[in-house]
Amino acid sequence: MKTLLPIFGALACCLPAAAETTHRVKIINAAVVMPSKVVENATILIENGRIAAVGTDLGEAFEGAEIIDAAGRYAAPGFIDVHCHGGGGHDFSDGTVEAMLGAAEMHAQHGTTLIYPTTASCSNATLFSLFDTYRKAVKKNTRGAAFGGIHIEGGYLSMEMKGGQDPRYIKNPTPEDYNAILAKGGDLIARWTFAPELPGSDALIGELARRGIQMSMGHTSALYDEAVSAYDAGMSSITHFYSMCSGVTRRNALRYAGVIEAGYLLDGLYVETIGDGIHLPEPLLRLIWKVKGPDRIVGITDAMRGAGMPDGPTVLGSIDDGVPAIIEDGVAKLPDRSSFAGSVCTTDRVVRSYVTKTGASLPEAVQVVTLSPARLMHIDDRKGSVTPGKDADIVLFDKDINITLTMIGGKVVYRK
Known part of the structure; x- marks a missing residue:
């Protein structure tokens, strides 16, 4: 040739x-x-x-x-991270331009060329500050991964599936609340993670679909039928698959499938996978790969400020109002070790995990952080290959x- x-x-x-x-x-x-x-x-x-x-x-x-x-050396499309909270000692919710640029620069050093700054459950005041900071940082971002838009994770989450999310800010969606958020930053929001089973979620799905905002089900206790209904209404992905996602449960002696089973059975539903090899151990990565394949897997970092930093104490969320965490064993945890608190992963590590743990070819492993997220976000006409x-x-x-x-x-x- x-x-x-x-x-x-x-x-x-x-x-x-x-x-x-x-x-x-x-x-x-x-x-x-x-x-x-x-x-x-x-x-x-x-x-x-x-x-x-x-x-x-x-x-x-x-x-x-x-x-x-x-x-x-290999030349590949730039890596796209649709779910990232920060890195290099910075969180996107810290409220400073320096923090946003510092996190973006650290991730660029690991191959990320497009990043979607992700929030955790927080006060609306913190969220609105992030919107203001984002607008300023976009204009000054010359050495870091480009910003693709904001990913809101929370606070419309299931309390029993909160994981490392701050329970003070977990709530049900109401038009008064999300319309205020959309009025302040609707032009910046690219995607939103929430639990589709919550009261008020149906109306939220309709509003976000009307605006063209990508929706992902996450931190959710939804039953299978609720997940299917959410998918049919426009939710196109599952946030950090397996982490804080409902699986098979028993109610009054009967078993019910959950969001995890929906992820496998709905062929068109994308699943986000944290590629650090810890959130999803090798057998699970292999199972997801076998069922979903590279076309419907979106590799993510879910990185928090501890990415690129040494082991020790850290904070999940904004530096002023976040949740204490600790970095050890290649992951971030709550101090009592009861739950993960985000990851310290980078996109090059995601590719490496898929090559070494699933048997994926290099082009297939690269696809989960390039073409697949580009398709999820409908930017594959200009990104991803x-x-x-x-x-x-x-x-x-x-x-x-x-x-x-x-x-x-x-x-x-x-x-x-």
């Missing part, structure tokens, strides 16, 4: 001379991770932040372009998934 994409390769060689404002980059000697295979000794041509061509016979194209020599026309969000890594370069929109934001 001389070219991976012969049509685009041929066009690239015939492009007109670049104008003075044109920015061209040429990644050479790359093992390009495509959705179904890895293509060795390939070249990626980038023009003005977008992928112009990918192929194995593009040596003469883009003369004078900035050259990045991959030196045989190394395809001509899409944004030049690209990461380079070695055989052990150690990130050596992160590029967002054709610009290098991290180089090891």
Whole structure:
């Protein structure tokens, strides 16, 4: 095979001379991770932040372009994390631009090019402060993972499935409450996690569906039929599958299936999986992989501020009003060890877990943090694969998934 994409390769060689404002980059000697295979000794041509061509016979194209020599390393689409609370000692709910930028920068160093800052259950005042901070941080974010929109996790959650969420702020959805939130930050909210069995959830689903906000069922005690109804109404994913999700229960001698069983039986329902190898041990990862496959698995970090930090005390949620936690054994826990309190995972670790624990091929493992989340968020027309026309969000890594370069929109934001 001389070219991976012969049509685009041929066009690239015939492009007109670049104008003075044109920015061209040429990644050479790359093992390009495509959705179904890895293509060795390939070249990626980038023009003005977008992928112009990918192929194995593009040596003469883009003369004078900035050259990045991959030196045989893998070149994959930038990783997308739809569920992340923070990292590097920062939480997105801390209320400062510095915290948001610091967390985004740390995750970019691990291959994340698009991140959805995620809240925990908190006061509306904390949430509104996050909205204000987000608007400021977006304009200054030049070295970190790009912001894709806010993911609200809570406070419309099941109290018995609260996990590490602060019980002070767990409540049922009411139009007065969520309309106030939407009025303040509706233009920023990309996705919302809540328990579909709560009174008032049906109306909330309708409102969020009308606004095009992606909805995920999580921290939920819903029975199977309730989960199916929520899916039919527009909820398209399950937040951190198995963690704080109802399974088979017995009521008055009868067994009832729950959200976990809905995740397996509803083919179109996406499941988020925390890829640290601890929240989901190897047998569960293998089972999820066997049933759902890469097309309906979205790998997430669920990282809190402790990601990238040493073991010891930390805080889940905002620094001023969060829940005490501790980092040990590669995960965050509540101090009494009764529950996990988020993870300290990064997206490169997610890919590594799927390769080593499920038998997934490298393209399949990469898909769970690229094309699958892009499809979930309906941005796969511009994100999620190394395809001509899409944004030049690209990461380079070695055989052990150690990130050596992160590029967002054709610009290098991290180089090891």
